[in-house]
Every structure is written in structure tokens, then in C-alpha cells.
Amino acid sequence: MNEWQKKSPLEWETYLNKLVKVAVIEKHECEGWVLTVDPVSASIVLATFPENESVSISVVLGHAVEEVEILKEGDDEMEQRLSCIFAPEESKAYSP
Amino acid sequence: RTGRSVQPPTERPGERRMAEMKRLYGAEAEKIQAMEAAMQLIFDRNCDKKQPKYWPIIPLKL
Amino acid sequence: RGRGFESRRRHPARGEAEAQRARARLRRRFLRALAAARGRPARFWLRAGVRVDATFGAADREAAALLVEALRTPLGLQEAALLRGPDVLCFRFPLP
Numbered sequence: 001m002n003e004w005q006k007k008s009p010l011e012w013e014t015y016l017n018k019l020v021k022v023a024v025i026e027k028h029e030c031e032g033w034v035l036t037v038d039p040v041s042a043s044i045v046l047a048t049f050p051e052n053e054s055v056s057i058s059v060v061l062g063h064a065v066e067e068v069e070i071l072k073e074g075d076d077e078m079e080q081r082l083s084c085i086f087a088p089e090e091s092k093a094y095s096p
Numbered sequence: 097r098t099g100r101s102v103q104p105p106t107e108r109p110g111e112r113r114m115a116e117m118k119r120l121y122g123a124e125a126e127k128i129q130a131m132e133a134a135m136q137l138i139f140d141r142n143c144d145k146k147q148p149k150y151w152p153i154i155p156l157k158l
Numbered sequence: 159r160g161r162g163f164e165s166r167r168r169h170p171a172r173g174e175a176e177a178q179r180a181r182a183r184l185r186r187r188f189l190r191a192l193a194a195a196r197g198r199p200a201r202f203w204l205r206a207g208v209r210v211d212a213t214f215g216a217a218d219r220e221a222a223a224l225l226v227e228a229l230r231t232p233l234g235l236q237e238a239a240l241l242r243g244p245d246v247l248c249f250r251f252p253l254p
Contacts (some may be wrong), residue, residue, distance in 0.1 A: 009180035024247050028203060036187035039120075039180075041221040041243070045191045055253040057191060061221065064247040085253065086190035121185065122178030131189045132219055138196075139216040142225055146238035151229060156205035157244040 004065040005042040012037035017074035017082055020046070022060050023067040030060050033074060033082055044068070047085055055085055192217055200226070200251040202241060212239070214251060224249075 015034045022030040022044060032046025035057070042062025050056050074082070117125040142148075195214040202210050202224075212226035215238070222243045229236040 009177050009184055012184060013180045024203075026205060026207070026247060028247055030248055035191060036184050038188035038221065039184045040188075040219070043188070043221060045188060056250060057195070057253060058248055058250045059191070059195075060248040061243060061246055063244060086187065086194050120178065121182040122175055124178075124182035124186070128182055128185055128189070131186065135189060135192060135216060136219050139218050139223075139225055142215055142238070143240075146225075146227070148225055148238035148240045149236070151210075151231060151236060151239040151241060152208075152245075155242055155245060156208065157242070 002063065002065060004068065005062050007042070009039050012039065012042075015044075015068065015070070017079045018070050019072035019074065020044075021069045021071055022046070022065060023069070024060055025064045025066055028064075030058050031071070032056075032058055033078065035082055035085065038062070047082060057085075194253060195251050198251040198253075200249050202226075202249040203247045204241070204245045205247065208245075214249070 015037060017034060019033050020031070024030055030044075030046060032048040035045040035047050037044050042065065044060045044062075044065060046058045046060070048056045048058070114125065114129065117129050121128045196216065198214050200212060200214040202212065204210065210229060210231060212229040215225035215227050217224050220243070224241040224243065224246060225238065226241060227238050229239040
């Protein structure tokens with residue numbers, strides 16, 4: 001287990017809605033706003049806004065996370081924007 | 097199939113799983129459990145239907 | 159000193175309840191993100207510099223395996239495939 005996987009849910013929660021740079025193993029890098037950290041796999045879900053209306057989602061698997069650096073705090077507007085990405089209705093996508 | 101999540105065999109696996117979910121998620125355990133079950137069902141059903149093979153055949157992470 | 163101890167003794171589960179709430183919120187968001195990924199074209203970065211495109215299908219509970227469809231491998235198109243979680247560093251998909 002790496003250091004990132006050993007963190008607690010309360011520690012992961014402090015990264016929510018922040019702009020981060022994730023150092024990934026094998027010299028990869030991923031940047032974006034943190035939507036969530038899966039407490040089971042420690043995977044980080046990031047959002048970027050390549051164009052104004054579109055959203056790109058990146059998922060970095062927990063085992064591949066080397067370091068997470070906070071670049072910027074999110075303001076209320078960003079928090080609102082991020083919370084709208086997966087509206088509660090999305091969970092129905094998995095109903096059988 | 098090795099790709100599935102494997103639960104340790106118990107006499108009452110459902111009950112034991114729910115106790116574990118309660119410990120992890122507290123009041124929201126049922127809701128999370130339902131979302132997980134829905135996801136796992138799609139995974140299992142599509143594995144049965146599509147018979148996917150692992151790619152690549154040899155794991156990259158040894 | 160005594161007061162702090164008393165309060166901890168009266169509410170031994172308070173810290174645990176907070177952790178549970180955080181864990182549930184993080185997990186719920188993660189499951190929603192995976193639900194949103196379903197059926198979307200995605201790019202996967204694997205170990206050893208391998209990069210492939212496929213349609214995201216589903217993940218198992220621990221994200222130990224990812225089911226994908228229409229996987230474009232260097233040897234051709236594979237209709238359905240399982241990517242091993244430990245092989246995958248990250249993946250990315252667009253949302254409309």
C-alpha cells in the first residue's frame with residue numbers, strides 16, 4: 001500500500017473541490033478538480049473543463065498515485081459546478 | 097472467474113456483509129449497498145453475456 | 159483536561175460517525191462517477207507505457223477489474239475485455 005492509500009476518509013475529504021496535480025507512477029501526471037476519492041480503492045476522480053460546456057473526467061487508480069499536490073482551493077462557484085456533474089439521477093444508470 | 101470480487105464463504109454472507117457495510121458507512125449503508133449491488137450486477141451480467149478475456153493476456157503488473 | 163476526557167467518554171463514537179459520513183459521501187460520488195462512465199468512449203493508460211481506447215462498461219466492487227467493450231488493441235478490435243485494476247494507471251472519458 002502506498003501513502004495515499006493509507007489515508008483516512010476524513011483526510012481524503014479535505015481534497016474535495018480542490019485543483020490538484022497527481023503524480024502517477026511511471027512518470028505520468030494528471031491535473032484536475034477533485035470530485036471524489038473512492039474510499040475502497042483510493043482512486044481519485046478529477047474533472048477538467050477543456051471547453052466551456054464540456055467536462056472531461058479522469059480516474060487515477062489508488063495504487064498508481066504517488067503524490068497529490070494541491071494547486072488551488074475551489075470557490076463556491078466551482079463547488080457548485082462540480083456538484084452538478086453527477087446529478088443524483090445518474091445513480092439510476094446502474095439500475096437493472 | 098478470477099475477475100469477480102470474492103467474498104469469504106460464511107453461513108450468512110448477506111448478513112455479514114451488511115454488518116461490515118454498517119461499520120464502514122453507518123446510516124448510509126443500505127443506500128451504498130444498493131448502488132454497489134447494482135454496479136456489481138451489471139458487471140457480472142455482462143461478464144456472463146460477453147465472456148470477456150483478460151487483456152493483455154499476461155498481466156503487465158507482475 | 160478532565161472535561162475533554164469526559165466528552166470523549168460520553169461520545170466515543172463521534173469520530174467514527176464522522177468517518178462513516180465522509181466515507182459514504184466519497185463512495186457515493188465514486189459510484190456515480192462510474193455509472194456516468196458507462197457506455198462512454200474512454201482512453202486507458204496502462205503500465206509499461208501501454209495506451210488503449212475502449213468503451214467503458216463496468217467495474218467490479220473493488221475496481222479490481224474493469225470490463226470494457228470495443229477495445230482497440232495493437233492486434234485488432236476485441237469485442238469485450240477485462241482490464242486488470244493493477245495494470246491500469248488511469249483512464250479518462252468525456253461527458254457531454
